[in-house]
Amino acid sequence: MRGYRVFLVLTLFFIALAGCSKKDYTKEPAKMHWDRDMCARCKMAISERKFAVQGVDTKGKVYKFDDLGCLVMWQAKEHPEVKFAKIWITDSKTGEWIDARKAYYQKGCITPMGYGFCAYKDKPTKGPVYTYEEVKELIKKMKR
Numbered sequence: 288m289r290g291y292r293v294f295l296v297l298t299l300f301f302i303a304l305a306g307c308s309k310k311d312y313t314k315e316p317a318k319m320h321w322d323r324d325m326c327a328r329c330k331m332a333i334s335e336r337k338f339a340v341q342g343v344d345t346k347g348k349v350y351k352f353d354d355l356g357c358l359v360m361w362q363a364k365e366h367p368e369v370k371f372a373k374i375w376i377t378d379s380k381t382g383e384w385i386d387a388r389k390a391y392y393q394k395g396c397i398t399p400m401g402y403g404f405c406a407y408k409d410k411p412t413k414g415p416v417y418t419y420e421e422v423k424e425l426i427k428k429m430k431r
Contacts, residue, residue: 311347312341312343312347312349312373313343313347313372313373315384316341316375316384317341317343317349317351319333319339319341319351321333321334321336322334324351325351326351326352326353326354326357327350327351327352327357327358327361328352328357328358328360328361328365329353329354329357329400331353331399331400332353333351333352333353334353334399335353335398335399336377336382337377337378337379337380337382337405338353338354338355338376338377338379338396338398338399338405339351339352339353339376339377340352340353340354340355340357340358340374340375340376340377340387341374341375341376341384342358342362342369342371342373342374342375343371343372343373343374343375344369344370344371344372345370345371345372347372350369353399353400354398354399354400354401354402355376355387355398355402355404355406355422355426356398356400356401356402356403356404356426356429356431357400357402358374359402359422359423359426359427360426360427360431363427373386374386374387374388374419375387376390376406377406378390378406378407378408379396379405379406379407380407380408381408383408385406385408387406387419388419389419390406390407390408390419391406391407391408391409391410391411391416391417391418392404392405392406392407392416392417392418392419392421392422393405393407393411393414393415393416393417394415394417394425395414402426402429402431404417404422404425404426
């Protein structure tokens with residue numbers, strides 16, 4: 288009976304220890320709590336599933352945004368010291384999380400904060416298409 292208790296205690300200890308391991312959000316995005324997570328810049332609830340963005344800094348801290356423009360302006364104007372190891376954005380067509388730096392962008396979408404850029408995993412066949420770096424520079428030129 289004593290051996291059983293020791294086994295049970297050790298098993299519970301190792302399960303608890305495994306639960307404490309830190310996730311690597313550069314490999315998969317953090318879980319979103321839609322309508323409860325707040326944008327790091329504008330403090331609005333993130334509810335639009337096709338425009339959400341997450342930036343993971345080099346220390347593993349996750350910052351969530353409701354619009355790509357909020358991430359770009361937050362970093363450029365308010366927190367230039369933050370370096371993102373990974374940036375996740377949702378595909379505007381499917382809502383799937385994709386690598387923002389590899390995504391294709393188009394202008395003209397109605398986004399939560401009005402920056403107007405949609406991200407896509409696959410390259411759109413019509414209209415002008417932008418890279419992440421091009422979009423970042425266009426957003427920085429906006430007067431906001």
